[in-house]
Amino acid sequence: AQRVTQPxxxxxxxxGAPVELKCNYSYSxxxxxxxxxxxxxxxxxxxxxxxxxxxxxxFTADLNKGETSFHLKKPFAQEEDSAMYYCALLANAGGTSxxxxxxxxxxxxxxxx
Amino acid sequence: AAGVIQSPRHLIKEKRETATLKCYPIPxxxxxxxxxxxxxxxxxxxxxxxxxxxxxxxxxxxxxxAQQFSDYHSELNMSSLELGDSALYFCAxxxxxxxxxxxxxxxxxxxxxxx
Numbered sequence: 265a266q267r268v269t270q271p272x273x274x275x276x277x278x279x280g281a282p283v284e285l286k287c288n289y290s291y292s293x294x295x296x297x298x299x300x301x302x303x304x305x306x307x308x309x310x311x312x313x314x315x316x317x318x319x320x321x322x323f324t325a326d327l328n329k330g331e332t333s334f335h336l337k338k339p340f341a342q343e344e345d346s347a348m349y350y351c352a353l354l355a356n357a358g359g360t361s362x363x364x365x366x367x368x369x370x371x372x373x374x375x376x377x
Numbered sequence: 378a379a380g381v382i383q384s385p386r387h388l389i390k391e392k393r394e395t396a397t398l399k400c401y402p403i404p405x406x407x408x409x410x411x412x413x414x415x416x417x418x419x420x421x422x423x424x425x426x427x428x429x430x431x432x433x434x435x436x437x438x439x440x441x442x443a444q445q446f447s448d449y450h451s452e453l454n455m456s457s458l459e460l461g462d463s464a465l466y467f468c469a470x471x472x473x474x475x476x477x478x479x480x481x482x483x484x485x486x487x488x489x490x491x492x
Contacts, residue, residue, distance in 0.1 A: 268419075298480075307380070308420075308467065308483040350419065364410075364433050365481065367419040 266291040266355045270368035277341050278376050285336040285371045287325075287351030296354040297327055297334040298365070303347045311336075311349070321345070341375045348372050379403055381484035383468050389490045390458050398453040398487045402470030408432070409451040410481060411443060412467040420467055426451055427473050455489075463491045 267290045277283050289295060299311040312320045314327040314334060325336045334351060351368040382401040390396050402409050408427045412420040413436075422435035426445035437443075440458075445451045449470075455462060465488050469481035 307485045308469075310480045313480070364422050364425065364435065365420075366422070369417075369419045 266295070266353050266366045268351050268353050268366050268368035270349075270351055270371050272371050273369065274372050274374070276374045276376065279343055280340050283338050283341040283345070283373065283375075285349050285351075285373065287334045287336065287368055289332050289334065289351075289353050291332075291353060291355055293355060295327075297325075298352045298354065299323070299325055299334075299336050300350040300352055300367075301347050302350070308350070341373075343375045343377055346373055346375045381468055381470050381482055383466075383484035383487045385487060386485065387488050387490075389492065391492050392458055392460065394458050394491075395454070395456045396458060396489060397455070398466050398468075398489070400451045400453070400468030400470075400484060402449050402451070402468075403482055406470035406472050406482070407449060408471050408473045409445055409449065410469045410471075411437075411451070411453050412469065414465045414467060414486075415461075416464070418464075423453070458489075458491045460491050463489060465489075 269288045271286050297314045300308050301311040302308045312318055323338045325334050327334050348370050350370045352365040384399045410425040411423040413423050414420040423437040424443050425433045429445045441455050443453045465486045467483050467486045469483045471481050
């Protein structure tokens, strides 16, 4: 069975500081990994996916299969980045599992002015 | 732009009662997912539907049932409610051909409190 672990429930940084939200996974197949974000009083939404190799709002995440990690990074945090961040894994990518995401427990990021 | 709509937003029930949650997906989305998020927990996948047929099943109790209707809206029925059913229930939708991209569009959730 797949599992996603986010070891930090809370992460607090100052504006302009680098930030890294950790995510580790366990899955025997070839996973697809995502970061979802939930801003205050807003719905959960996709931030980025590893297959796109994209940078969204200055955030990037690299899939490291050797370390089974998918950490989310941003070099200079902004106050508007304060939110709950969930790492999620899609098992059976390309197979029959239609959007059955396994979420980590989430990390609350607070960026102080 | 239209988003996923869930109703009711809040629901209070007593033990052993029944509750029904509704989800209206984004127009033209054919796949609906239900997730349950208990206090301080991560969202847990319950069940999904594609073109009105159940497509995947997660940790959904036997006391719960769900279906997707011809207009693609979905309902989650919960019977014999227990205190542990108190949670935020998320619905999400997507177009099946996009599903392996992992982008689900979530509703704001329905908060169920069982007293």
